[in-house]
Amino acid sequence: MELGPYILLATLEGMITASVLALTAVGLSLVFGVMRVVNIAHGEFFMLGAVIAWCVAQMLGGHPAVGFAAALVIAPLLVGSLAIAADMTILKRLDYDPERTIVATIGLLYIIQQLTLMSFGPEARPVQPPFNTRIALPWFEMGADGFKLIWPWGLGTTTYKLFVIVAAAALLLAVRLMMTRTKIGLLMRATQADREMALAFGIPVERIYALVFGIGAGLAAMAAVLIVPIQQAHYLMGADPLLLSFIVVIIGGLGSLPGTVVAAILIGLSDGIISVFFSPTLAKILATLLVGLVLVFRPQGLFGIRSV
Amino acid sequence: MTLLSTKGLSKSFDGLEAVSSVDFELPAGQIRALIGPNGAGKTTFVSLICGRLAPTSGTVTFDGYDITVLPAHERIQRGIAYTFQITSIFPGLSARENIALAARRFLKGAQVTEVVEATIDKVGLLGRADQTAGDLAYGHKRLLEIGMGLAQNPRLLILDEPTQGLSDGEIEAFKELIRDLADQATILLIEHNMKVVMATANKISVLDGGRMLAEGTPEEIQNNFAVQTAYLGRDDA
Amino acid sequence: MKVVGLHIGLLAVLFALQFVLPAYHHGNLARIMVLASYAIGYNILFGYTGLLSLGHALFFAAGMYGMGLGIQHFDLPAAPALIAGVVSAALVSGGLALLALRTTGVAFMIVTLMFAQAGYLTILYFGEWTRGDEGFVIAQSARMIAGIDLSDPTNRYFAALILFSICLVVCLWLIRSPFGKTLIAIRENEERVTMLGYSTFAHKLGAMVVSGTLSGTAGATYGLLFGYAGASFASVQYSIFPLLWVLLGGAGTVLGPFVGTLFMFYLIDLSSGITSAYMLIAGVVLVLLTLFAPQGLMGELRRRFWKGLP
Numbered sequence: 081m082e083l084g085p086y087i088l089l090a091t092l093e094g095m096i097t098a099s100v101l102a103l104t105a106v107g108l109s110l111v112f113g114v115m116r117v118v119n120i121a122h123g124e125f126f127m128l129g130a131v132i133a134w135c136v137a138q139m140l141g142g143h144p145a146v147g148f149a150a151a152l153v154i155a156p157l158l159v160g161s162l163a164i165a166a167d168m169t170i171l172k173r174l175d176y177d178p179e180r181t182i183v184a185t186i187g188l189l190y191i192i193q194q195l196t197l198m199s200f201g202p203e204a205r206p207v208q209p210p211f212n213t214r215i216a217l218p219w220f221e222m223g224a225d226g227f228k229l230i231w232p233w234g235l236g237t238t239t240y241k242l243f244v245i246v247a248a249a250a251l252l253l254a255v256r257l258m259m260t261r262t263k264i265g266l267l268m269r270a271t272q273a274d275r276e277m278a279l280a281f282g283i284p285v286e287r288i289y290a291l292v293f294g295i296g297a298g299l300a301a302m303a304a305v306l307i308v309p310i311q312q313a314h315y316l317m318g319a320d321p322l323l324l325s326f327i328v329v330i331i332g333g334l335g336s337l338p339g340t341v342v343a344a345i346l347i348g349l350s351d352g353i354i355s356v357f358f359s360p361t362l363a364k365i366l367a368t369l370l371v372g373l374v375l376v377f378r379p380q381g382l383f384g385i386r387s388v
Numbered sequence: 389m390t391l392l393s394t395k396g397l398s399k400s401f402d403g404l405e406a407v408s409s410v411d412f413e414l415p416a417g418q419i420r421a422l423i424g425p426n427g428a429g430k431t432t433f434v435s436l437i438c439g440r441l442a443p444t445s446g447t448v449t450f451d452g453y454d455i456t457v458l459p460a461h462e463r464i465q466r467g468i469a470y471t472f473q474i475t476s477i478f479p480g481l482s483a484r485e486n487i488a489l490a491a492r493r494f495l496k497g498a499q500v501t502e503v504v505e506a507t508i509d510k511v512g513l514l515g516r517a518d519q520t521a522g523d524l525a526y527g528h529k530r531l532l533e534i535g536m537g538l539a540q541n542p543r544l545l546i547l548d549e550p551t552q553g554l555s556d557g558e559i560e561a562f563k564e565l566i567r568d569l570a571d572q573a574t575i576l577l578i579e580h581n582m583k584v585v586m587a588t589a590n591k592i593s594v595l596d597g598g599r600m601l602a603e604g605t606p607e608e609i610q611n612n613f614a615v616q617t618a619y620l621g622r623d624d625a
Numbered sequence: 626m627k628v629v630g631l632h633i634g635l636l637a638v639l640f641a642l643q644f645v646l647p648a649y650h651h652g653n654l655a656r657i658m659v660l661a662s663y664a665i666g667y668n669i670l671f672g673y674t675g676l677l678s679l680g681h682a683l684f685f686a687a688g689m690y691g692m693g694l695g696i697q698h699f700d701l702p703a704a705p706a707l708i709a710g711v712v713s714a715a716l717v718s719g720g721l722a723l724l725a726l727r728t729t730g731v732a733f734m735i736v737t738l739m740f741a742q743a744g745y746l747t748i749l750y751f752g753e754w755t756r757g758d759e760g761f762v763i764a765q766s767a768r769m770i771a772g773i774d775l776s777d778p779t780n781r782y783f784a785a786l787i788l789f790s791i792c793l794v795v796c797l798w799l800i801r802s803p804f805g806k807t808l809i810a811i812r813e814n815e816e817r818v819t820m821l822g823y824s825t826f827a828h829k830l831g832a833m834v835v836s837g838t839l840s841g842t843a844g845a846t847y848g849l850l851f852g853y854a855g856a857s858f859a860s861v862q863y864s865i866f867p868l869l870w871v872l873l874g875g876a877g878t879v880l881g882p883f884v885g886t887l888f889m890f891y892l893i894d895l896s897s898g899i900t901s902a903y904m905l906i907a908g909v910v911l912v913l914l915t916l917f918a919p920q921g922l923m924g925e926l927r928r929r930f931w932k933g934l935p
Contacts, residue, residue: 118731173916178731179677183872184915186865190908197902323742326735365746372739375732376724438820464822476820478813489810492803493822540821 085219085235090353092237096310098348099248100303102341104321105328106255107299109340112329114272114292116178117171120185122300123322124192125163129155129301130313131196134205145210148309155305156298163297167290176289189318196315209240209309244306251302252341259337268292323364324351327371333381343381390449391416391574392437392544397446399432406432408598409446414544419566419575421589423582423609429598430578431473434546437576438470439463451543465493469542473549473578475529479522483513483532486521490539503539510568511535512561527554534562538569545569546576551584563587586610628935632797635880636790643782655782657883657890658789659847660870664882665792666839667867672877673800674832675812679734679864680721680741681840686748686859687717688841693854694754696767703770707845714841715834717744722833726826738864745859760855768849781850788846789883792839796879799835800935808832812877840867862904869907872914875921879935884922 108122132155137147166188174180216236218229259265271278271288279285300321311317324347332343347367354363374381392414399407407429414420424430435441437448439460447456455463464470478486484504491503508517511531516524521532530553537545551559559581566588569575579585585592585606592609594601602612609615639658643651663685670676691713695706725736748755755761768775775784799805807828810818818825848854857863866889867882874885889910897903914921920928927934 118735170912170916179734180915180919182677182679182731182734183868184912186868187908187911187915190904191912194902194905194908198900198905326739330735359750361746361750365743365750368739368743368746372724372736372743375736375739376727379728379732440816440820459824461819461822461824464820470820472817472820476814476817478810478817480813481810485806489806489818490821492806496803536817536821 085217085232087353088217088219089235089237090355091349092241094349094351094353095245095345096241096307096348097351098345099245100307101321101324101328101348102344103248103251103303103306104300105325105332105340105344106252106337107296107303108325109329109332109334109337110255110268110299111293111296112334113336114268115171115176115289117176117181117293118178118185119293119296120182120322121166121188121192122296122325123318123320124189124196125159125297125318126300126304126321127196127313127315127318128159128162128192129304130207130308130311130317131200131315132158132301133305133308134200134207134313137207143210144208144309148207148210148305151207151305152302156301159301160294160298164290164294167293171293172286172289193315193318200313200315202315204312204314206312207308209238211239211243212309213239215239215242240309244310247306248303251299255299256337264291323368327367330371330374331381334379336381339381389416390414391451392576393449394437395447395449397433397436397448398444399429399436399441400444406598407436407443410595410598410600412593412600414574414576416543416574417570418590419570419577419588421577421579421585421592422595423579423585423592424595424601428595430595431548432598433595434470434548434576434578437463438468438546440470464540467543468546469537469540469544470546471533471537471548471550473552475526475533477521477529477532477536479520481521482518483521483524483528484508484517486532487535487539490536493540503541507535507539510538510565512558527558530554531558534565542573544576545573546578548578549580550577551579551581559584628797628933632793632879635883636786636793639786639789643779643786648778651778651782653890653894655778655785655850656847657886658785659843659850660866660890661883661886662788662792662846663840663843664867664870664874664886665796665879666836666841666843668871668876668878668882669796669799669808669839670832670836671868672871672875672881673805673812674808674829674836675815676829676833677734677868678725678737678833678836679861679868680737680739680744681837681867682859682861682863683721683737683741683744684714684718684837684840685844685847685863686744686856687837688714688844688846689848689854689858690748690755691841692845693761693763693848696763697761698754703768703775703849706767707770707849710845710848711838711842714844715838718837718841719830719834721837722830726829726833738861741859741864742861745856745861748856748859755854755856758856760853760857763848763852763854765852768852775850776852784846784850788843792843793879793883795835795839797935800879804828804831809877865907865911869911871921872919873910873921875923875925875927878921878923878927881921881923888922 104126108119111117111119133151136151136154140147140150170184171181174184214236215238216231219232219235220227221230259269267283267288270283271285275285328343328347329340332339351363390413394410394412397407397410398405410433422430432441436443439458447454450466450468487504487507488500491500495503508514511534513528513531513535516528524532534550551562554562563584566575577589589606592606593603594609594615602609602615642654646654667681670678688710692706692710695701695709701709721740725733728736749757765776773780775781807818807823811825811828815825870885870889871882873889875881892906893903896906918925
């Protein structure tokens, strides 16, 4: 294939990465923004979403679409409830102390990951996409008689991949509407802006925290349900989304939702395109160094957007 | 000889000017009280002097050197000591170790012990020196805070509301302490208790709304109309 | 006196144990002493200075690879290779400190985590030199110092004990020195330390270099004694381990790192006989410790029975 069509393909793949990443990272960002908690176990909530999607598909059988639709509801609910339980039994009792919660979520990471290993096993398990029609994509060529459209071999995508992008965008829009238009969003923003003041105004801060932690985890789980038909479920699959979400949240400005989405698109796209030119390991080295350096020299994020 | 001076010293927070263009001079050997209503910018002003905050504009000169750009610890090393308004001690360490940390910066070995024991005696914490600082009563924590200032053997001692929360007896002892110190150090004293100010200060500066409102001897200040309005007008003396 | 007696007593017991322990536990204890040395290094930064690093595997690996690559690719004898490991750990920790100490709190934790991860990935990236995940074996012939074969179990035990004793003494000496006392003060109230005229940056820099160098020395020794260097020693897990050991044993106590390492080692050793998911134990212990015993075992001992325990 020539470079042009190749880059088009990389951009498309990049958009899929970006949309799933944006969803996962917005969950992490929400938790950090409102609760000031750095959730190291976020990647494991993502992994649980994928594993639950596989389980639901196995149990229901029948057409893949049935299992998929069910998983899209069940996985975030289950994972969200688990997160709420973790918040109430662990984080609340640590009084949301930033350093101690990090240590506790590291413990939570190993607990979730290892329990999954014990029950689900070490194999990677595939999930069928609900629909998967191939779409060939056209490319243009300069011929003797001017431009003409061609259909290069290998240049194409599937309806499911396009669906992932659309679904993620819709979910992100829903999060934005929730934060800006609903009462619960208002309460969350009030808690984020000033915890003491929110308490003084009688906002049930502890319940808001539990809810935010649940929503954050639920978003990660939903992102995983969307991606699992393309990627397979595995008990170690949480590491990469965690790292990438960190990168996105820190570059986008800690706790800033619009910044997070912009950074996710940037990282998702460049991830696809960079890996055309560099090895994936080198790309990851550069990305981790970037996060470290941004935190050291520009802690407000590259875009400098401070709040929601 | 002037030990400390500021020129056009200003500090604003998000556009709000907490200290605006203050010119200030403190001769060596003086006990100067800095008074003013709550929110007048007293703590901000001394924070600019000792380097806890960086000024928006203006200069600070100490002992003939422009120290405006020096970090806080280097200013302290030049002989400025600051005691905090909100007690800032090492709660997990013994009272003795708290004071020793102050002395150890410039002394070694037996000299440290000597200064520490003398300081503990001076501030009246004998018998409590081995207690964990966090477990001390509030008044004793204040005394410990002052002791950490004294143990540094400073040329300029900045005391930020030292008598707040002290008992009457402790306040009397504090006045005594300040008068004893007068021949060793220059003192800048932020104080709300006018009895303490009148009994100790050679000269008083009044800060209001971030500006230097008046300066003079205790008698002059007592009779100054502007000062009275600044206090009475806000019902806060 | 009591304090000195306690530590000399522990070292004497460790010395005597090698004559009575069965081979399996004999080998384990050698390993535990090297890992406890790593934990002592970690404790200087975390327990005494109050800086929580999530990237100490970088220093452990810097020591291990400084030593291992020196033997593997530059044919260094064991002693100079060990020194190369120590020096590279000192350099790496100094470099990271200059960057990371510009941040505080949570940002410091993430920055150390990210740079350590970059270090781990770098080891993978240069797989031709480092053999990546698979790692490389250090030949027995290269593991000789002054004619002593370090692969022999008795010599290995001795070497581990010497390393552990050095680290223990350095730690004890450090926290009783003015420098160490200032570090403890920084942990208690950093702003106050600045306002007493100390440069907290210089002190934290010093603490991080001492901490990283001890960790790296442990890493280099580990590679030399057990004849292997691999990328897994640079992974996040090896940054979490010293945190876990120190938290369990008691942060800011001299013996805590050893006690924590000993307990955790045998806990994981026993559970790995039952399940392959032995890291579950680590996770559960971490959560329980943060919830119920943030002081750790020795910390509780100090709180309840012996206030003067260093």
